[in-house]
Amino acid sequence: xxxxxxxxxxxxxxxxxxxxxxxGSSISSFPLRLVYMSTTNEDNFxxxxxxxxxxxxxxxxxxxxxIKRLLREAYRLHKNAFFNNITTHYALxxxxxxxxxxxxxxxxxxxxxxxxxxxxxxxQ
RNA sequence: UAAGUAAUUCGCCUUAUCGCUGAGUCUCAGGAAUCAGAGGAAAGUCCGGACACCAAAGUGCAACAUAGUGGCUAACGGCCACCAGUCAUAAGACUAGGAAAAGUGCAACAGAAAGUAUGUACAGGUCAUGCUGUAGUGAAAUCAGGUAAACUCUAUGUGGUGCAAUGCCAUGUAUACCAACGCUUGAGCGCGGCACGUGCGAUAGUUGGAGGGUAGGCAGCUAAAAAGUACUGGUAACAGUAUUUUCAGAUAAAUGAUAAGGGUCCUGAAAACUCGGGAUACAGAAUUCGGCUUAUAGAUUUGCUUUUUAA
Numbered sequence: 001x002x003x004x005x006x007x008x009x010x011x012x013x014x015x016x017x018x019x020x021x022x023x024g025s026s027i028s029s030f031p032l033r034l035v036y037m038s039t040t041n042e043d044n045f046x047x048x049x050x051x052x053x054x055x056x057x058x059x060x061x062x063x064x065x066x067i068k069r070l071l072r073e074a075y076r077l078h079k080n081a082f083f084n085n086i087t088t089h090y091a092l093x094x095x096x097x098x099x100x101x102x103x104x105x106x107x108x109x110x111x112x113x114x115x116x117x118x119x120x121x122x123x124q
Numbered sequence: 125u126a127a128g129u130a131a132u133u134c135g136c137c138u139u140a141u142c143g144c145u146g147a148g149u150c151u152c153a154g155g156a157a158u159c160a161g162a163g164g165a166a167a168g169u170c171c172g173g174a175c176a177c178c179a180a181a182g183u184g185c186a187a188c189a190u191a192g193u194g195g196c197u198a199a200c201g202g203c204c205a206c207c208a209g210u211c212a213u214a215a216g217a218c219u220a221g222g223a224a225a226a227g228u229g230c231a232a233c234a235g236a237a238a239g240u241a242u243g244u245a246c247a248g249g250u251c252a253u254g255c256u257g258u259a260g261u262g263a264a265a266u267c268a269g270g271u272a273a274a275c276u277c278u279a280u281g282u283g284g285u286g287c288a289a290u291g292c293c294a295u296g297u298a299u300a301c302c303a304a305c306g307c308u309u310g311a312g313c314g315c316g317g318c319a320c321g322u323g324c325g326a327u328a329g330u331u332g333g334a335g336g337g338u339a340g341g342c343a344g345c346u347a348a349a350a351a352g353u354a355c356u357g358g359u360a361a362c363a364g365u366a367u368u369u370u371c372a373g374a375u376a377a378a379u380g381a382u383a384a385g386g387g388u389c390c391u392g393a394a395a396a397c398u399c400g401g402g403a404u405a406c407a408g409a410a411u412u413c414g415g416c417u418u419a420u421a422g423a424u425u426u427g428c429u430u431u432u433u434a435a
Contacts (some may be wrong), residue, residue, distance in 0.1 A: 004143065010376075014339060017376065050376055061167090062408055065380095069144095073381045076143065093376090104381070 005076040011050035011091055020091050027121065029114040031098025032071075032107075036118065039089045047083050049075060049092040057099050067096050070104055074111040082115045088122070 011017060016039070024037040039048070051071045053064045071094055094114075096102075 006144075007378085014376080052376070060407075062406095065408060068376095069380055073143080077381090 005049075005072060005079075009045045009048060011048040011093060016048075016091055017050065017093065020093055024091070024093070027114065027117050028097070029110050029117060031096060031102065032110045032114050033095045033097050034114050034118060035093045035095065036090055039091045046086050046089045047079070047092060048090070049079075049094065051075070051094050053096045057097075063101060067102065067107075070102065070107045071096060071111075073104070074108045077108070078112055078115060082119045090122075 011020075020035055020037055024035040026033055026035045028034065051068050053067045053071075055064070058064045058067065075094065094111075
C-alpha cells in the first residue's frame with residue numbers, strides 16, 4: 001500500500017468531528033494527543049484522520065501550517081505499519097498540544113509511540 | 125571616499141526520495157504520465173469601489189468623516205503638482221493649512237487690575253467725577269488680541285448588511301408544545317438611531333421561550349478598472365493606441381517533508397589556496413480590485429546634499 005494521504009482519507013465531516021470530540025476516547029504521547037472512535041462508514045478508507053493545532057498556542061498561521069504539515073507527514077509515513085490490515089472503521093483526530101515549534105524527528109518519534117499505544121489498546 | 129537624504133529592484137538556489145491540490149489527456153476504471161500551484165506585504169481589517177441581497181430604501185434631526193488651490197481616478201479619507209507655514213547648513217522632512225465680525229469657554233509668569241477693570245506718582249482739565257496724557261507690568265490694559273489636535277459655526281459627503289452575500293439541487297423534521305398580545309376599533313413586522321412619513325399585514329396571525337431537522341453538493345469563483353513591452357500626450361499622478369500573454373482556486377482548508385550540496389552576509393584563524401563557527405527575515409491566499417498602515421535578515425541600483433582630500 002502506498003504511503004499516501006489524500007483528501008478522501010481525511011476526516012472532513014463537521015458532524016463527525018463534533019461527535020468525535022464529544023464522545024471519542026483519547027490517548028496521548030507528548031506533545032501529541034489522539035482522539036478516536038469507531039465509525040460505520042461504508043468506504044474504501046477504513047481510517048479517516050484529521051490534524052489540528054490550537055490557535056491559542058500558535059497565533060501565526062504560518063506556524064500552525066508548519067506543524068500541521070509535520071503531523072500529516074509523520075502520519076503518512078507510518079500509518080501503514082499499523083492500519084494496513086485493519087477491519088474496524090475509525091475516525092481519528094491528532095492534536096498538537098505542545099507550546100513550542102517542534103522538529104520533524106520529535107514529531108515522528110511521538111507519532112510512532114502514539115500509534116503503537118493505539119494499536120495495543122485496540123487489537124485487531 | 126565618508127556621512128546623510130530621497131527613491132528603485134530583489135528577497136535564496138540546485139539535486140534526489142516520498143507526498144498534496146487543480147486542469148485537461150490516456151486508461152485494464154485500481155491508476156498513469158504531463159502541465160500549473162502564495163505575498164510584497166497574502167497581515168491589520170483602517171478607507172474607497174465592483175458585485176449581491178434587503179420593498180420603492182423618503183424627509184427632518186442627530187451621528188460620523190473630510191477641510192489650502194488645482195488636477196488624477198471607477199472611487200477615496202488615496203495619489204500628483206503648486207502655494208503657504210514650521211524644522212534642517214543642505215538634499216529634504218512635516219502640517220488636525222475653512223471660520224475668532226454668531227455664541228459659550230480657557231489662559232502660566234509679571235502686574236493694582238486680564239474684564240461687572242482703573243490703584244499709585246506726576247502733569248493737564250472740569251461745577252464735579254479715571255475726565256485726559258505720561259510713567260510702570262505684559263504678547264495684549266475700555267483698544268482689543270490669542271486659542272477652533274476646546275465646544276461651536278460653515279461647506280461637502282455618507283441607506284444597511286457582507287460571498288457564512290445570493291441562487292439552485294439533495295437529505296431531513298414538528299402544520300407539534302408553553303406564554304403574551306391580537307382577529308379590521310388591526311397584533312405585529314420592514315425602511316441603520318430618533319421623529320414624521322410610508323409599505324406589508326383581511327383564507328389572521330404575530331412575537332418570545334423551549335425544542336426538532338440540515339450543516340452535503342453545484343453555481344457565485346476567478347479573463348480582469350488584468351499583467352508585460354513599445355510609442356504618443358501630460359511637469360506629474362495618469363490617460364490613449366498598438367501588440368503579446370493567460371498567471372492558485374483550497375474548503376478541518378492543497379501549494380509540502382526529509383537528506384545532501386551550493387549561494388549571500390557576519391565573524392574567528394590564516395594572509396599564496398583556504399579552514400572553522402554563526403545567520404539566511406517578515407510572514408501563508410479564502411469573492412474580488414485600488415489605496416493606507418504596520419512587520420521585514422540580507423542585498424541592489426539611481427538621483428541629490430554636506431564636509432575633507434585629490435584632480
